[in-house]
Amino acid sequence: MTRKPEIRSQESEAGIRSSCRQPDTRIRLAGLELKNPVMVASGTFGYGEEYSRFIDLNQLGAIVVKGISLHPMEGNPPPRLAETPAGLLNSIGLQNVGLEAFIKTKLPFLESIDSLVIVNILGHTIDEYVALATELSKHSRVDALELNISCPNVDKGGLAFGTDCQSTFEVVQAVRQATGLPLITKLSPNVTNIAAIASSAQEAGTDAVSLINTVLGMAIDIHQRKPALARVVGGLSGPAIKPIAVRMVFQVSQAVDIPVIGMGGIMNGDDAVEFLLAGASAISVGTAHFVDPETPIKVLKGIEKYMMRYQFNTLADIIGNLTIP
């Protein structure tokens, strides 16, 4: 066994002790009142129930469920996963039970949780998004909608909605008109100018943006000489993409006035603080659940510890609190 020496913290522990007041981690965004800024990212937390055995779901700021489509989707053929340095490639292919089954079989479990429930929706046409939004707005357990616009737009030759300002505007506007629920638009990082896309979503009336979705990537099994994923290209997540995500959260925060929800490679409280300082009002834990199901709780504790150490009483004190040289 290797000795594991402790790392000396640069500041003394005294700093932490001097301000023991429990910081206030509540945050209001997009008309929602979150008990804390730690959410769980769509697709990494199933429909909530899967992780209820490991953590207390009531401690989460919000649960964002796996993306729901109008009709069930069977998803992509396996293999769907490949590990890369500090990252994970996935090509689930948006497999989900579909709107009807979601409402019947998944939503009831969530009734027992007192955290916010945000439903991530996806469509292949604007009409599908609108139909989903309309139906989900009827259910009181649904607190907000998150629009996944990284999906191929079949009316535009399969180009993802979120790679184009115009398509983004159109789909967000249509959904905005269909629902009174708080609306979060989830941005794709696979674009030249994410700030421009965010601005289009804002103009179209979204209440917040969340980012980043996964970065397109690929891995090859050199021994079999075939792609590691059956569908060749997949989405990269995990620590590897954190610097890309922090950069985009920073750029988008500078460009829009609506709140930003940050994610991409958050593994611990320090990572989460990085996103908050970059301008995010809340953050989501994704791939980290697979590594440690207790991550969201640990992230929250880490944020609190950071706030106590530097004597910040409210989240507003750290959001975007960055000195640019």
Next chain:
Amino acid sequence: MTRKPEIRSQESEAGIRSSCRQPDTRIRLAGLELKNPVMVASGTFGYGEEYSRFIDLNQLGAIVVKGISLHPMEGNPPPRLAETPAGLLNSIGLQNVGLEAFIKTKLPFLESIDSLVIVNILGHTIDEYVALATELSKHSRVDALELNISCPNVDKGGLAFGTDCQSTFEVVQAVRQATGLPLITKLSPNVTNIAAIASSAQEAGTDAVSLINTVLGMAIDIHQRKPALARVVGGLSGPAIKPIAVRMVFQVSQAVDIPVIGMGGIMNGDDAVEFLLAGASAISVGTAHFVDPETPIKVLKGIEKYMMRYQFNTLADIIGNLTIP
């Protein structure tokens, strides 16, 4: 100390022994004859001399020197480096000695090397690129030019040339007309559709494309609450970006007919083979030099070993040799 057990290879060693013929790793591309496909990436290998103490430069397929501008550039203020999970952020700010000093003080050393020398050039206007290409074409020690189009185009409000098909076309075409040297266009990954940019470069007459340059990223020092890099945003390189690079090399290879030079996170022979299978005709080692200066030599040995194991005699046998399900 920890015991380090060997990893059992999935194939028996017998396969390797059965074909001991030294594979032919020569490759012709863009009118160049490389003794092997292992190049070193611009900016990670100085002007060649810096690493001559550690490896035999004559064993390299080609040396791509640090990007040269018309006039010396002093670069960005420090800090210029930040480590991220499996990655490195840099913001060197294109510091270089400028064309004149390059020719006077750096090129003479390279005269003694018998590997190809490729000069990476950068400009802020098309005229600067043209002036560089014109002057460098007069020097016989310069075997080819690599156009770094990730630079801000001052005539277009600072947007990088390489983020737009039209600007890419224009700069490549102008340089094409100014030089008879083989021309490689180095693509930026920070775009929605890299295949389209590559096609524009091909149309404008580039002989090859190389990719990827660094991915824009950012890191924050949460204790000082300021960006880890003085210039806030920097370029991400290293293993973290490998899946992004492999994906882009694959996409570009499918889209163009000219050769592709692949790079991004190559640390060993297996990584290099991944790029070759994805469609690259040659590869560049970058950040890995910092980890181990002998990487290029080890990468070449790794490629040869792979070829022997699977009984490939020439590089052409593995380039793009990928079964898509």
Next chain:
Amino acid sequence: MTAKIIENYRISSYYYRLTLDCAEIAQKAAPGQFVMIRVNHEVEPLLRRPFSIHRQWTSSSHRSAQAEGIQILFRIVGKGTAHLASLSRGAKIDIIGPLGQGFRLKTAISHPLLIAGGIGAAPLLFLADRIEEAQALPLQPRLFLGGKTKEDILCREDFEKDGFSLHISTEDGSMGHKGLIMEPFSDYLKQAMLSGKNEITIFACGPLPLMYKVAEAARQYNLSCQVSLEQKMACGVGACLGCVIEWADADNPSRYRRVCKEGPVFEAGRRCEARRQEL
């Protein structure tokens, strides 16, 4: 949760048996279930690694003693398993489980046939222990154990202690029959059917091609059969939908099923007529 390593025993060049102190998991465990182990706290490997529960473990020699831990039998194939092999007694590892759906042993089994390829023996020993404990069988239970060389033939004595009669094959002939384990297994099935011993239940674990062949044979003779399958996993708890495999049966028409949740043990014999063509 955290488990302390009681022992990490090197069986042969590539095989290790890891004994972990984790009573909570051990007492809930059923044969065929698995655990997800975090081999280190680095970003590489990022994900946990799945391992079948090889055996329940107790420090006491008393037969009815409560399980205090579990054993994992593993083979070094890459970074994660290499790291796991480097850990020593006393080290602590992060583990979750038991996970997934194990072998179904509800109905009385009169003639269990177990078949394993290589490391596939790992979960079958736990199953054999249970069969030995619970059942007074009319016929001796049998195990078919195949590998590339004799190094890949694992736990022979343990299965024998559990009262199993063993059929062994190796591809290089270094132990037992020379060839693939499907050969003696097919022969046995053929003979058994001829002699009317059709109350057979097959339990299989091993490489996918072998599992296909076993399932095919089971359907051919209309036998009950359960196979344990593998797929790369991320969450291990059914949340990410990453570990699916195409394996449907009459009761479960959905095309892709999660190895971590509906599996790793799937019905594969007479109840699986729906998608026979796909296997």
Next chain:
Amino acid sequence: MTAKIIENYRISSYYYRLTLDCAEIAQKAAPGQFVMIRVNHEVEPLLRRPFSIHRQWTSSSHRSAQAEGIQILFRIVGKGTAHLASLSRGAKIDIIGPLGQGFRLKTAISHPLLIAGGIGAAPLLFLADRIEEAQALPLQPRLFLGGKTKEDILCREDFEKDGFSLHISTEDGSMGHKGLIMEPFSDYLKQAMLSGKNEITIFACGPLPLMYKVAEAARQYNLSCQVSLEQKMACGVGACLGCVIEWADADNPSRYRRVCKEGPVFEAGRRCEARRQEL
């Protein structure tokens, strides 16, 4: 190249002294130069870590014995140094060096003053060894050693063995003068100048703010001064231009200079008038 660990000695909670068997590097090494160490073979930390050469090392007690290795004095501050601390005797590490430009000792130095903050003592001991070996000094060499607490006061006895007279300060007063080391240092300089001892050469290593103050004092009294600076590094060999620092002098007007190549030791005293305002 590869170096074997002869010893990794824990000096106190956060400080270690690592002795490495690497004759090639040792024999070329000059005080103030550094090495780049790869602490493991993982992707995190990805980069090598720079460490000053603390001392040449030899197994023989004979004074004129050739150096067989080097010593590194390091403090745990993050992942890389924590990992380095976990390595034991016999382990092999990947190291390159010696690198950079060390202290310039060419001209006869009549009155060397060394000043170090915390881990800055590391390269100064190698320098002190050289001063002790080479010079018959008219005045006793002096070392000013500062730290937060007495734990940060390193190598006291070794400097004394080299014939140095020591001035110690700690911020908490747990050893020596209570306060910053600049205080006794400034006092000494003032007095020395008054008494006409102006053949002073200053050698400094420590945190950047201290280096600025030392350089400022040297310029004030027009003294020769060399400071060893730190910056994050990637290549360590001058290739990446990542480690620059704004530190110009009359001979080197270029704005940014590489700590790994032009440094880590820079001229900072009377020859540095050009950019005085920037320091």
